[in-house]
Amino acid sequence: MNKLNVRERIDVLLDKNTFVEVDKYVKHHCTNFGMENKRIAGDGVVCGYGKIDGRLVFVYGFDFAVLGGSLSSANAQKIVKVQEMALKVGAPIIGLNDSGGARIQEGIESLTGFAHIFRRNVMSSGVIPQISAIMGPCAGGSCYSPALTDFILMVQDESQMFITGPNVVKQVTNEECDKESLGGASVHGSISGVANFVCQNDEECLMTIRELLGFLPSNNMEDAPIKPATDELTRICHELDNVVPADPNQSYDIRNIIEPICDQQYFFEIQPSWAKNIVIGFGRMAGRTVGFVANQPQEKSGALDIDASEKAARFIRFCDCFNIPIVAIEDVTGFLPGIQQEHNGIIRHGAKLVYAFAEATVPKVTLITRKAYGGAYIAMNSKQLGADVNLAYPTAEIAVMGAKGAVSILYRKETPEQQAERVKEYEEKFANPTMAAEHGFIDDIIEPADTRHALIQALEMCRNKNQSNPPKKHGNIPL
Numbered sequence: 001m002n003k004l005n006v007r008e009r010i011d012v013l014l015d016k017n018t019f020v021e022v023d024k025y026v027k028h029h030c031t032n033f034g035m036e037n038k039r040i041a042g043d044g045v046v047c048g049y050g051k052i053d054g055r056l057v058f059v060y061g062f063d064f065a066v067l068g069g070s071l072s073s074a075n076a077q078k079i080v081k082v083q084e085m086a087l088k089v090g091a092p093i094i095g096l097n098d099s100g101g102a103r104i105q106e107g108i109e110s111l112t113g114f115a116h117i118f119r120r121n122v123m124s125s126g127v128i129p130q131i132s133a134i135m136g137p138c139a140g141g142s143c144y145s146p147a148l149t150d151f152i153l154m155v156q157d158e159s160q161m162f163i164t165g166p167n168v169v170k171q172v173t174n175e176e177c178d179k180e181s182l183g184g185a186s187v188h189g190s191i192s193g194v195a196n197f198v199c200q201n202d203e204e205c206l207m208t209i210r211e212l213l214g215f216l217p218s219n220n221m222e223d224a225p226i227k228p229a230t231d232e233l234t235r236i237c238h239e240l241d242n243v244v245p246a247d248p249n250q251s252y253d254i255r256n257i258i259e260p261i262c263d264q265q266y267f268f269e270i271q272p273s274w275a276k277n278i279v280i281g282f283g284r285m286a287g288r289t290v291g292f293v294a295n296q297p298q299e300k301s302g303a304l305d306i307d308a309s310e311k312a313a314r315f316i317r318f319c320d321c322f323n324i325p326i327v328a329i330e331d332v333t334g335f336l337p338g339i340q341q342e343h344n345g346i347i348r349h350g351a352k353l354v355y356a357f358a359e360a361t362v363p364k365v366t367l368i369t370r371k372a373y374g375g376a377y378i379a380m381n382s383k384q385l386g387a388d389v390n391l392a393y394p395t396a397e398i399a400v401m402g403a404k405g406a407v408s409i410l411y412r413k414e415t416p417e418q419q420a421e422r423v424k425e426y427e428e429k430f431a432n433p434t435m436a437a438e439h440g441f442i443d444d445i446i447e448p449a450d451t452r453h454a455l456i457q458a459l460e461m462c463r464n465k466n467q468s469n470p471p472k473k474h475g476n477i478p479l
């Protein structure tokens with residue numbers, strides 16, 4: 001299916017015959033530059049509400065055919081109206097963006113419109129899910145509003161996001177680029193991390209929004225919808241027996257652990273192409289939504305770098321806003337060392353991850369499959385940071401660092417033979433979950449085949465968890 005017009009998009013997005021349009025008669029009042037001759041009923045945005053899988057949602061969609069989908073103050077007024085309705089009744093809002101940004105002919109009035117939209121985006125944040133589809137070129141304010149929402153989806157080869165277009169870039173920095181190389185879906189899906197999903201066409205994008213909403217509650221006072229579990233809760237997963245390789249230096253795909261344990265073995269990954277060393281996404285366990293945050297040993301040995309820390313922290317905070325329990329799956333050698341990481345601020349970015357896990361009050365469960373070293377062990381939802389249930393496979397290694405690294409520091413003056421002995425000694429002591437379990441930092445050591453059952457039991461135990469942080473205006477997460 002090729003590029004759809006805005007009404008076709010809304011038709012595909014919503015359940016059949018549920019769309020109720022609002023403000024279709026609104027016109028702009030601008031008379032600059034001959035604009036009095038370009039007054040169209042509804043102006044450049046289609047707004048209203050309807051249903052997705054029978055649940056109320058609000059929607060606004062830009063019409064690029066009307067002055068490049070540029071934002072007039074009338075368009076802004078229409079969008080703000082549905083934003084306020086969505087917030088008042090506690091329903092998600094979806095923006096279908098295809099817009100050249102502030103309507104140049106209106107000057108400050110158009111800029112003011114963006115400010116009003118941004119303010120509602122911020123007030124709605126953490127109260128109702130806000131989802132932005134980017135379905136055409138989006139410039140200026142038409143990027144910042146989506147950036148304030150929870151999830152951004154882009155359409156490959158059809159959508160771009162940039163603060164200023166290629167012409168302005170050329171004028172200011174003398175850099176040559178086109179719309180796609182500046183801010184296409186591949187750029188934002190895998191380099192900048194701005195986009196959470198890259199879809200092949202409009203239809204896939206709209207269907208992905210429908211699916212995403214299926215995992216989410218309508219607002220922060222509700223629980224996510226429950227999908228009756230037809231998958232046995234005690235299902236033994238023998239396919240997990242050999243996922244973690246015996247050789248600690250060999251990598252594996254952590255999704256081979258996540259997928260088998262989800263209901264129907266289905267995992268809905270988010271941001272799969274950016275910061276691949278951490279995997280995030282939703283699955284269901286016993287019919288209920290779970291947010292997974294997992295180190296990916298097959299990328300950078302799963303090490304936590306700046307991008308991975310940010311990606312995970314933002315997702316954890318989303319889950320916490322919307323009452324979605326978190327399962328962390330851990331196999332991590334540590335925070336990624338290096339000059340570039342240090343100079344770019346791994347300290348403050350890595351701190352976001354620590355902050356997000358420590359602050360979250362939803363049920364928090366951790367499974368250590370293999371390496372759990374140093375600061376990364378603490379950061380990845382450790383018991384000491386406030387996790388509710390911490391489990392480990394017998395292959396777990398919980399230590400300050402790997403055996404060879406430790407011996408090279410502690411016994412660097414010894415002969416290679418002596419060092420080999422020390423490595424063996426260190427491995428016996430730390431290359432297992434025993435010491436952590438003796439201290440109670442690990443609640444139980446489980447066999448891989450029992451993972452699904454054990455995690456479901458942990459989540460069920462925590463279901464009525466009622467924890468709150470000390471009253472405050474808001475915390476000061478290291479941004």
Ligand code: HXC
Binds near residue numbers: 099
């Ligand atoms: C009024 C606009 C417009 C705008 C596009 N059009 N952008 N009209 N205000 N912002 C009109 C064009 O004049 C054209 O009209 C039609 O829409 C289609 O635009 P094209 O340029 O032919 O389309 P395309 O080649 O696809 O390029 C799309 C585009 C480009 C990359 C978005 O139009 C562009 O660079 N527009 C300006 C982007 C921008 O700088 N916007 C302001 C951002 S500042 P005709 O009549 O010829 O069909 C901002 C402030 C936010 O948004 C403040 C908060 C931070």
